[in-house]
Amino acid sequence: MSVEPVDSWKVTLPCTRAEAEAIDAGEFALDAVLMTTEEVEDDVEHWRLDAYMEDEPDAAMLDALRALVPSAADVAPVIEALTAEDWVAMSQEGLEPIREGRFVVHTSAHPVEAPAGGRAFLIDAGRAFGTGHHATTSGCLRMLDAMADRDFANVIDVGTGTGLLAFAAAHLWPAAKVVATDIDPAAIDVTQINAADNDIAGLELIVADGALSDAITARAPYDLLIANILAGPLVSMAPELAAIADARATIVLAGLLETQREQVVAAFEACGCRLEAFDRRGDWTILRLTAGETRYIPASPPDPKGRDGWALDI
Numbered sequence: 001m002s003v004e005p006v007d008s009w010k011v012t013l014p015c016t017r018a019e020a021e022a023i024d025a026g027e028f029a030l031d032a033v034l035m036t037t038e039e040v041e042d043d044v045e046h047w048r049l050d051a052y053m054e055d056e057p058d059a060a061m062l063d064a065l066r067a068l069v070p071s072a073a074d075v076a077p078v079i080e081a082l083t084a085e086d087w088v089a090m091s092q093e094g095l096e097p098i099r100e101g102r103f104v105v106h107t108s109a110h111p112v113e114a115p116a117g118g119r120a121f122l123i124d125a126g127r128a129f130g131t132g133h134h135a136t137t138s139g140c141l142r143m144l145d146a147m148a149d150r151d152f153a154n155v156i157d158v159g160t161g162t163g164l165l166a167f168a169a170a171h172l173w174p175a176a177k178v179v180a181t182d183i184d185p186a187a188i189d190v191t192q193i194n195a196a197d198n199d200i201a202g203l204e205l206i207v208a209d210g211a212l213s214d215a216i217t218a219r220a221p222y223d224l225l226i227a228n229i230l231a232g233p234l235v236s237m238a239p240e241l242a243a244i245a246d247a248r249a250t251i252v253l254a255g256l257l258e259t260q261r262e263q264v265v266a267a268f269e270a271c272g273c274r275l276e277a278f279d280r281r282g283d284w285t286i287l288r289l290t291a292g293e294t295r296y297i298p299a300s301p302p303d304p305k306g307r308d309g310w311a312l313d314i
Helices: 017-025 059-068 084-092 135-145 164-172 185-197 214-219 231-243 258-269
Strands: 008-015 033-038 047-053 078-082 098-100 103-106 119-122 154-158 177-182 204-207 222-228 245-257 274-281 284-290
Touching: 008 017, 008 059, 017 033, 017 047, 017 059, 047 059, 098 135, 103 135, 103 164, 119 164, 135 164, 135 222, 135 245, 135 274, 135 284, 154 164, 154 214, 164 177, 164 185, 164 222, 177 185, 177 214, 185 204, 204 214, 222 231, 231 245, 231 258, 245 258, 258 274, 258 284
Parallel strands: 103 119, 154 177, 154 222, 177 204, 222 245
Antiparallel strands: 008 047, 008 078, 033 047, 098 103, 245 284, 274 284
């Protein structure tokens, strides 16, 4: 009986939501991929840190991971040797199809038929965030679905992750030009693969830091702007995002906690936008805003403060 060779290693530690948010928003000199997960919905104490690495973790690596989650100081880390098959199984484990309005999102392990008059998207878990199973992404799907009777001609999805929200926009408004951007080239690669798997044609893909790209500004203004990122980067990037929005454009924002809603709304109100609606899902909130009557022009160059970690689309 042959034994599957070890492909990589996984270290798991419990953490709190505050620790998870700090990990997601930070940059660390660790030779590991860090992922945080909410174990119990709306419970700030029950989160989990999973660290993936190529080599077996030594004492220094374990100490570095422990330093990220002080609440687990007395907990022994769970260390697992992973094979290539383990990666595939873990990526699909527990990801049952989700349904939001006319959309259903599923993985290869759980194929489903498209609902009557709706659309099914195949999105496998992988190198980019955004399978639809997080409240922010599913909430955005619902928000977009509720606007199906509107007309949009020029759409941008900033921080696209897997491309799911851009795909939904392309389905709802097939005549629109749809641009999907991400700061992570791997996310754009994943989006390109997912677009082919889902027969999404004509999507413009751009690697960019927020809206700081000539390719993005050349296609502005956009009448629908989607950004499912994190609260800090949304606040930091409010002026540059508002600047590429057309007058009276619709702006859908997500990736923020309910406790961060006022801060994000205030940042966009300072750019002439106004809050039209919000959808609270547990601790998370999805916002729909309308840009001002005239197109916003920033008073100063973009401020890069707070942008770290913005590509962690969830």
